[in-house]
Amino acid sequence: MDLVGIALRRPYTFVVLALLILITGTLAALRTPVDIFPDIRIPVIGVAWQYTGLSPDEMAGRITTLTSAC
Secondary structure (H helix, E strand, O other): OHHEEEHOHHHHHHHHHHHHHHHHHHHHHHHHHOOOOOOOOOOOOOOOOOOOOOOOHHHHHHHHHHOEEE
């Protein structure tokens, strides 16, 4: 027996099955949590440099250039 033959002999069974799939699918879609922006915990490292005698502009230019090249 094929599926089409069973569906033609028992149409109510397939209608009920289709309604059951529709209802459970809708409930599953409504209960599924949706998060557009997931919580991603990116590790952050803070480094404090101290050189006496440098101006703030010189310090920013030298350290960020040297550090970002690594």
